[in-house]
Amino acid sequence: MRFLFFLLLLSSSLVFAQENESRPLRTSIKTETRDIRKYIPMTNSIRKAFEQGTRDFTGKPGPNYWQLETDFTINASLDPSTQTITGSEKILVHNNSKDDLNQIVLRLDHNIFRADVPRGFSTPAEQTEGMIVTRIKVGGETVDLEAAPVRRNESPQLRVSGLNRTVATITLSNPIKAGGTVELEIDWNTKLPGGDNGRGHRMTQRFDSTLFQPTQWFPRLAKYDDLRGWETNDYLGPAEFFNNFGRFDVSLTVPAGWIVSGTGILQNPKEVLTPKAIQKLSKVLDSDEELTIVGEDEKGAGKSTLSGEKLTWRFVADKVNDFAWATSDRFIWKATRAMIPDKGPIPIHMVFIPERERFFEDAGERTRHALEFYSKLWSPYPFPQLTLQDGPSAGMEYPMVINSNQGAADHETAHQWWPMMLGTNETRYGWMDEGFNQYMNILSAADAAGLPYDLDGYGQRYGRISGSEDEAPLMWSANYAGPGYGFQTYQKTPLMLSMLGGIVGDEAVINAMRKYTAAWAYKHPSPWDYMFFMNHELGQNLEWFWYYWLFTTESVEGSIKEVKSEGEHTIVTVRQDGEMPSPVVLQVEFEEDGPAIKAMQNAKMLDPTTVEVSWPVSVWFDGDRTFEAVLDFGARKIKKITLDPHGRFPDNNLEDNSWPRQ
Numbered sequence: 001m002r003f004l005f006f007l008l009l010l011s012s013s014l015v016f017a018q019e020n021e022s023r024p025l026r027t028s029i030k031t032e033t034r035d036i037r038k039y040i041p042m043t044n045s046i047r048k049a050f051e052q053g054t055r056d057f058t059g060k061p062g063p064n065y066w067q068l069e070t071d072f073t074i075n076a077s078l079d080p081s082t083q084t085i086t087g088s089e090k091i092l093v094h095n096n097s098k099d100d101l102n103q104i105v106l107r108l109d110h111n112i113f114r115a116d117v118p119r120g121f122s123t124p125a126e127q128t129e130g131m132i133v134t135r136i137k138v139g140g141e142t143v144d145l146e147a148a149p150v151r152r153n154e155s156p157q158l159r160v161s162g163l164n165r166t167v168a169t170i171t172l173s174n175p176i177k178a179g180g181t182v183e184l185e186i187d188w189n190t191k192l193p194g195g196d197n198g199r200g201h202r203m204t205q206r207f208d209s210t211l212f213q214p215t216q217w218f219p220r221l222a223k224y225d226d227l228r229g230w231e232t233n234d235y236l237g238p239a240e241f242f243n244n245f246g247r248f249d250v251s252l253t254v255p256a257g258w259i260v261s262g263t264g265i266l267q268n269p270k271e272v273l274t275p276k277a278i279q280k281l282s283k284v285l286d287s288d289e290e291l292t293i294v295g296e297d298e299k300g301a302g303k304s305t306l307s308g309e310k311l312t313w314r315f316v317a318d319k320v321n322d323f324a325w326a327t328s329d330r331f332i333w334k335a336t337r338a339m340i341p342d343k344g345p346i347p348i349h350m351v352f353i354p355e356r357e358r359f360f361e362d363a364g365e366r367t368r369h370a371l372e373f374y375s376k377l378w379s380p381y382p383f384p385q386l387t388l389q390d391g392p393s394a395g396m397e398y399p400m401v402i403n404s405n406q407g408a409a410d411h412e413t414a415h416q417w418w419p420m421m422l423g424t425n426e427t428r429y430g431w432m433d434e435g436f437n438q439y440m441n442i443l444s445a446a447d448a449a450g451l452p453y454d455l456d457g458y459g460q461r462y463g464r465i466s467g468s469e470d471e472a473p474l475m476w477s478a479n480y481a482g483p484g485y486g487f488q489t490y491q492k493t494p495l496m497l498s499m500l501g502g503i504v505g506d507e508a509v510i511n512a513m514r515k516y517t518a519a520w521a522y523k524h525p526s527p528w529d530y531m532f533f534m535n536h537e538l539g540q541n542l543e544w545f546w547y548y549w550l551f552t553t554e555s556v557e558g559s560i561k562e563v564k565s566e567g568e569h570t571i572v573t574v575r576q577d578g579e580m581p582s583p584v585v586l587q588v589e590f591e592e593d594g595p596a597i598k599a600m601q602n603a604k605m606l607d608p609t610t611v612e613v614s615w616p617v618s619v620w621f622d623g624d625r626t627f628e629a630v631l632d633f634g635a636r637k638i639k640k641i642t643l644d645p646h647g648r649f650p651d652n653n654l655e656d657n658s659w660p661r662q
Contacts, residue, residue, distance in 0.1 A: 030577065031625070032624075032625055033623045033624060033625060034579060034623055034625060035623060036544060036581050036620055036621050036623065037544065037547050037548075038541075038543060038544045038547075038621065039543045039544075039547065040528075040531060040543045040546050040547045040550075040551065041547075041551060042528070045227040045228050046227065046526060046528045048226075048227070049062070049226050049227055049526075050062075052064055052098070052226060054066065054226040055226070055526070055528070055529055056532075057532050057536075058532065058533070058536055059516070059519070059528075059529050059530065059531070059532035059533025059534070059535070059536055059537075060519045060520075060529075060533065061519070061520070061523055061529075064098075065226070065523070066096045066097055066098070066226065067096060067225065067244070067245065067523060067524060068093065068094060068095065068096055068097065068221075068223070068224045068225075068244045069093075069094040069096060069244060069245060069246045070091055070092070070093055070094070070221045070244040070245075070246040071091070071092040071094075071246045071247040071248075071249075072089055072090070072091055072218075072246065072247070072248045072249065072250070072323070073089065073090045073092075073249045073250075074087060074088075074089040074090075074218055074248070074249070074250045074251065074323070075087065075088050075089070075251045075253075076088075076089075076217075076218070076250070076251070076252055076253070077252070077253035077254070077310075078212060078214075078252070078253070078254050078327065080209045080210070080212070080254075080255065080258075080329075081209065082191070083191050083192050083194060083206055083209060083212070084189055084190065084191045084192070085189065085190055085191075085192065085214060085217055086188075086189040087187070087188055087189070087218055088185070088186070088187045088188075089184075089185070089186050089188075089218055089219065090183055090184065090185050091183065091184040091186070091221055092181060092182075092183050093176065093181060093182050093183070093184065093221060094181050094246075095176045095177065095178060095179065095180050095181065095182070096179070097178060097224065097226070098178050099178055099229070100175040100176065100177050100178055101172070101175055101176040101224070102156065102171070102172055102175045103169055103170060103171055103172060103230065104138065104169070104170040104172065104176075104184065104221065105167060105168070105169050105170075105221070105222035105224070105230040105231075105232060106167070106168040106169075106170065106186075106219050106220065106221065106222065107166065107167060107216075107219070107220040107221070107222050107235065108130070108131040108133070108162075108163065108165070108166055108167070108168055108219055109131070109166055109216035109220075109235045110128070110130050110131035110190045110216060110217065111130035111131050111164060111165055111166045111235075112124065112130075112166055112235055112236075112237060113126065113127060113128040113130055113191075113193050114127070114128065114129065114130040114164065115127050116164070117130075117164075117165060117166060117234075118234055118236060119236055119237050120236035120237045120238045120239070120479070120482075120485075121199075121200065121237065121238055121483070121485070122199060122200030122201075122202075122203050122236070122237025122238060123197060123198060123199040123200065123203060124193050124197075124198060124203045124204075125193045125194055125195040125196070125197050125198030125203055125204035125205075125392075126191075126193035126194055126195050126197070126198075127193075128190070128191040128193055129191065130164065130190065131188055131189075131190045131219065132188060132189050132190065133145065133163050133168075133186060133187070133188045133219065134187045134188060134189070135185070135186065135187040136160060136170065136184065136185070136186050137184070137185040137186075138158060138170060138172065138182060138183075138184055139174070139182045139183065140183075141158055141173075143158050143159065143160050143170060144158070144159065145160060145163065147159045147160075149161045149171075156171060156172065156173050157171065157173050158170070158171065158172060158173045159171045165234070166234050166235035167222065167232050167233075167234055167235070184221075186219045188218070188219055190217060192205040192206045192212055192213075192214055192217075193205055193206070194206040194207065194208060194209075194392075198392065200237050200238060201238075201393055201395060201396050202215050202216065202237075202393060202396060203237065204392035204393065205217075205391075205392065205393070206391075206392070207328075207353070207391065207392060210328055210329055210330055210353075211326070211327075211328035211330065211331075211353060211390070211391055212326065212327050212328070212391075213326045213389060213390075213391030213392060213393055213403060214324065214325055214326070215324045215393070215396065215398065215403070216235070216241075217324075218323070220243060220322075221243075221244055222242075223242040223243060223244055223425070223524070224244070225524055227526060231425065231427065233427040233428070233477070233479050234479070236479055238478075238479075238481075238485050239426060239427050239430060239477075239478045239479040239481075239485070239489075240419075240426035240427065240430065240433075241322065241419075241426050241427065242423070242424075242425040242426055242427050242428075242524075243321035243322050243423065244321060245319055245320065245321050245423060245522055246319075246320070246321075247316070247317070247318050247319070247320075248263065248264060248315070248316065248317045248320060248323045249314070249315075249316050250262065250263075250264070250314070250315050250316075250323055250325075251312050251313070251314045252312065252313045252314075252315070252325060252327070253310050253311070253312045253313075254310065254311065254313070254327050255301075255309070255310055255311075255329070256301035256302075256305055256306065256307060256308040256309060256310060256311050257299065257300040257301040257302075257303070257304055257305055257329050258304075258305070258311075258327050258328060258329045258331075259294060259304055259305065259327065259328060259329075259331040259333055259351060260272075260313040260325060260326070260327045261325060261326050261327070261331075261333075261349060261351045261387045261389055261401070262313075262315045262323065262324065262325030262326070262387070262401060263315060263317045263320060263322070263323040263324055263325065263398055263399050263400045263401050264315035264316050264317030264320070264323070264400060265315065265316055265317070265384055265385065266313065266314070266315055267314040267315065267316050268312075268313070268314050269281070271306070271311070271312070272305055272306060272311045272312070272313050273305060273306065274302075274303070274304075274305065274306060277293050277294055277304075277333075280292070280293045280335075281293055281335065281347075284335045284336065284337055284347045285337050285345040285346075285347060287337070288336060288337060288368070289336065290334055290335070290336045290364050291334065291335050291336070292332070292333070292334050293333040293334065293335055293349075294331065294332060294333040295332060296332050296354045299329065299330065300329070304329075304331070317383075317399060317400060319382075319522055320383075320399035320400070320420070321399060321419075321420065321423055322398050322399055323398070323399070324389075324398035324399075324401045324403070325389075325401070326351060326389035326390070326391055326401075326403070328351070328353060328390075330353045330354065331351040331352065331353065331390075332351070332352055332353070332354060332357065333349065333350070333351050334349075334350045334360070334364065335347055335348060335349045335350065336348050336364040336365075336368065337368070338367070338368040338371040338372055338381070338386075339372060340371065340372065340375050340380050340381045341372075341375050341376060341380050342380050343375075343380050343381070346371070346381065346383075346384060346385055346386070347385045347386075348364055348367050348368060348371070348385075348386050348387075348388070349385065349386070349387040349388070350363055350364060350387070350388045351387070351388070351389055351390060352388075352390035352405070353390055356390055356405070359390075359394075359405035359406060359407065360388070360390070360405055360406060361406065362406045363388055363404075363405055363406035363409050366406050366409040366410055366448075367386065367388060367409045367410075367413055369410070369444070369447075369448050370409060370410045370413035370414060370444060371386065371413060371416075373443075373444050373447050373448075374413070374414055374416075374417060374440065374444065377440060377443065377444075377510070377514070378417050378440075378513070378514055378517040379417070379421075379514070379517050379518060379521065381416060382416070382420075382421050382521070383399065383400045383416065383420075384400075385400055386400055386401075386402070386413065386416070387400060387401050387402070388402055388404055388405065388409065389401060389402070389403050389404075390405065391403055394407065394408060395407075395408040395411070395412060396412065397412045397415035397416070397420070398420070399416070399420045400416075402415070410441055410444050410445070410448075411437060411438075411441055414437045414440050414441060414444070415433065415437060417440075417517065418432065418433040418436050418437060419432075419433040421517075421521050421522060422517065422520045422521065422523070422524075422525055423522070423523065423524045424524070424525060425524070425526070426478065427477070427478065427479045428477045428478060428479065429474075429475070429478065429526075429527055430478035430481075430485075430488070430489030430490075431474045431478075431488065431489055431492065431493045432525070432527065432530065434489045434490045434493075435474075435489065435490060435491075435492065435493025435494065435496075436493060436513075437490075438490050438491060438493060438494045439493055439494040439497050442455065442458075442494060443510075453506070455494075455497070455498040455501055455506055455648075456498075456646045456647050456648070457498075457646075457647035458494055458495045458497075458498035458647070458648075459495050459496070459498035459499035459502060459647065459648040459649055459650060460644060460647035460648060460649060460650060460651050460654070461495055461647070461650075462492065462495040462496075462499075462555060462650040463555045463556065463557065463578075463649075463650035463651040463652040463653075464652050465487065465492075466553055466554060466555035466578070466650055466652070467553065467555070468484070468553070470482065470483045470484040471484045471487060471488060471553050472484050472485075472488050472553075473488075473550065473551050473552055473553055474488060474492060474493070474496075474549065474550045474551075475527065475550045475551050476488070492549075495650070496549040496550075497509060498648055499545075499549070499582070499648050499649055499650070500534075500542075500545065501648070502583075502585070502646055502648025502649065503542075503545070503582075503583055503617070503648075504538050504540065508538055509534075509538075511537070512533070512534050512537035512538055513534075515533075515537055516530065516533050516534070516537070519533065527550065531543070531546045531550075544581065544617065545617075548579070548580040548581075549580075552579070552580070554578055554579040554580040555578040555579075555580055555650035555651065555652065556576055556578045556580050556581070556582045556649045556650045556651055557576060557577040557578035557650070557651055557652060557653070558574060558575070558576050558577075558578075558582065558584075558643050558644060558649060558651055558657065559574070559575050559576075559577070559643065559653070559656035559657060560572060560573070560574060560575075560641060560643050560656060560657060560658065560659045561573045561574070561575045561626065561656075563641060563659045563660075568632070568633075568634050568635050569630055569631065569632055570630075570631040570633075570638060571628050571629070571630055571631070572586060572628070572629040572630075572631060572641060572659070573626055573627070573628055573629075574586075574626065574627050574628075574629055574643060575625055575626045575627075576620065576625055577625065578650065580650065581617050581620040581621075582617060582644075582648075582649040582650075583614055583615060583616055583617045583649075584614060584615040584619060584627060584629055584643075585612065585613075585614045585643070585644055585645065585646070585648075585649075586612070586613050586614070586629060586631075586641055586642065586643060586645075587606075587610065587611070587612050587641070587642040587645035588610070588611045588612075588613060588631060588633065588638055588640075588641050589609060589610050589638070589639045589640040589641075589642075590609045590610070590611075590633070590636045590637065590638055590639060591609070591636065591637045591638075591639050592609060594635065594636040594637055595634050595635045595636050596634065596636070597609075597611065597633050597634060597636050598632060598633050598634040600613055600631070600632055600633065602614055602615060603633075611633065612645065613629070613631065615627070615629060640658065640659070640660070641658065641659045642657060642658045643657040643658070644657060
């Protein structure tokens, strides 16, 4: 068999050589033509959604759009001596889908702290036994946690698998009917990791035994949607989350003297706070003054809180997709306010330990600016309060809670829009929350400095990065983006939106994204929804743009190859060596003296001697790599021509973008 295979291989090789001996092999990536792709891929999942009418080409939720809802009632207690949370929860699952659910998928993220699970570029501060589930009931029926997995062709039985992983699956004996509900009951316990060895967000969740910052701390239901059904991506550390919206009613029991903050509104202040603290809280919304609710000298039961051995703090939050909290027996608690358009004042709370107070000196002011600015930029802040929580994680976001000090206050506050209000799938498409966030941070920083925003140069900058083998395309799953995760998830999107602004105008981009925010509030947009929505609002078919930015790592690589005069006409030969096309934008500078500058239809005067002239991206759609831009400004002598003067289109070599050469 081996000899026969060798003969067949040799024969086919000779045929290939004979067929191609007159055709020279390609030795360079430079070509005189290129094929411009003008449409985006439609995957099986988005085609399915279109067929079912849950999404469509308008980019808005379709007439048949639905989403699961999950309502949590959680009772949990913290033992600081063992650093362990012990909890019991009920999850009311509203199956609003058109499917009968034969499985329930759970997210047990604290199992990432075990030694025997897959991980990305994250290292837990401490190895633990993970999230230990001790009881599960579905619809009143107890799940045998020790039962063997269901075998192929075996009738469905109520069993669970994967309790030692970050994703577990409950196989149901009785499906949850479409439109029906079921209640899960789960008991569990988990130790919060601490120490100096943690690397990556969420890998360290306590300072010794005096401050705890629990996140992903309870069993959660995985997201189930119209695109793929259950989202079963493992939690690997760097990539973040995708959760169902619902109501949380959470009771947290801690020793008296410990301050607790968290998602939602405290329901029982008179049962945990001193009258003095309650009286101070009543004044928070009266002015922008920063008030101390619990000071450094108010520690311990009877001072920072009511007296007793243990106290239970109850928080309730509606229409949120997660719950996070923090607690310490050393917290200083300060508060101020933000004025939200069309809503009025809301409180900003800050809890931190005394030795880290310097990190919170400007936190209230920065958070106020962020809340007010983004409320005007996109839509009014959707929640009734916001809390900054001190701890080992100083850059992470949850509904109504940011684990942050003043350093990341603007960035983490911005996440209250994405993904806390628009529930994007961060495990796959991190650019839809982190990338949009980086973009809006640029706008916010300019506003805070009293300056107009400036997105020039950002799009062009991508030309210096394009082609790196470490860069995954934006549409590659963020969970598996490897060493390029940071650039792919955070940094590339502002560059993309800079180029989009260079095509349609920055204000047009912002206005379209404002409408996108309204259309998808408290829902779960996909990248295709965003792309088609923006096309619709901007009045252009931009699929070519989305294809090159989201599905590839290509660039434009524009240059001015030649400039020649023919009478009163000047012909500028522009070349694009990259695979991504872009409009042609030229800035033409004239000598001070000479005949009047004639008007051109596609040109605008910037000042008496400077004109900007542009041609649409469609000039490249015939496949040529060169375009002759004809300037018809009359006999006035041209002093300088610059290609892409605003730096919006990806380009590595800028030296060939001007004439005459510098």
